[in-house]
Amino acid sequence: QTVVTQEPSFSxxxxxxxxxxxxxxxxxxxxxxxxxxHQQTPGQAPRTLIYNTNTRSSGVPDxxxxxxxxxxxxxxxxxxxxxxxxDYYCAxxxxxxxxxxxxxxxxxxx
Amino acid sequence: xxxxxxxxxxxxxPGRSLRLSCAAxxxxxxxxxxxxxxxxxxxGLEWVSSISWASANIGHADSVKGRFTISRxxxxxxxxxxxxxxxxxxxxxxxxxxxxxxYYGPLHWGPGTLVTVSS
Numbered sequence: 005q006t007v008v009t010q011e012p013s014f015s016x017x018x019x020x021x022x023x024x025x026x027x028x029x030x031x032x033x034x035x036x037x038x039x040x041x042h043q044q045t046p047g048q049a050p051r052t053l054i055y056n057t058n059t060r061s062s063g064v065p066d067x068x069x070x071x072x073x074x075x076x077x078x079x080x081x082x083x084x085x086x087x088x089x090x091d092y093y094c095a096x097x098x099x100x101x102x103x104x105x106x107x108x109x110x111x112x113x114x
Numbered sequence: 115x116x117x118x119x120x121x122x123x124x125x126x127x128p129g130r131s132l133r134l135s136c137a138a139x140x141x142x143x144x145x146x147x148x149x150x151x152x153x154x155x156x157x158g159l160e161w162v163s164s165i166s167w168a169s170a171n172i173g174h175a176d177s178v179k180g181r182f183t184i185s186r187x188x189x190x191x192x193x194x195x196x197x198x199x200x201x202x203x204x205x206x207x208x209x210x211x212x213x214x215x216x217y218y219g220p221l222h223w224g225p226g227t228l229v230t231v232s233s
Contacts (some may be wrong), residue, residue, distance in 0.1 A: 042219070095219035103219050
């Protein structure tokens with residue numbers, strides 16, 4: 005069974021840039037997996053930041069961007085702010101009407 | 115404004131059944147693919163099931179295949195999840211999600227409904 009991999013944790017300084025990645029235990033992520041990125045703060049429902057690799061959801065600040073970097077999907081935060089401290093999950097379309105979420109990355113801003 | 119509101123969660127014994135509902139408003143329901151995603155206490159998100167606009171395409175995670183059934187009623191702007199043969203590992207907060215395109219993950223999310231499976 006294919007596993008979607010993410011960094012368990014990451015740290016960034018306020019104003020800094022950080023790139024979180026989303027890979028596969030076997031193979032490469034491409035736009036054909038339609039990667040999406042979801043932000044979740046404790047006690048809250050997830051919020052979708054990016055879908056279809058690089059399309060920002062309505063109301064999402066442009067400091068969040070999505071891309072494919074090498075063999076992985078990537079979420080880059082440029083000019084991180086304190087309120088960006090959250091858990092970030094990627095999701096990939098695996099075909100036949102099924103999706104898989106990654107294990108999530110806990111981002112600390114300090 | 116898009117709104118998704120889940121209901122039907124609660125405490126249920128192992129082996130029993132439960133039916134979750136999701137009421138949608140603020141958008142054209144039958145233009146959206148609908149999803150169920152769950153989150154066990156202290157754990158990450160897990161995609162559970164999805165259903166396309168006219169119910170022609172349905173998918174379930176291996177962990178629930180054969181036990182859970184997703185359905186929708188476009189006339190009532192509602193999504194359902196019939197959960198049978200419940201197990202302790204099904205204990206989770208269940209979110210309803212909506213996506214505009216067939217290949218996209220959830221774009222809009224509800225606040226979730228809690229299901230606890232315990233004797």
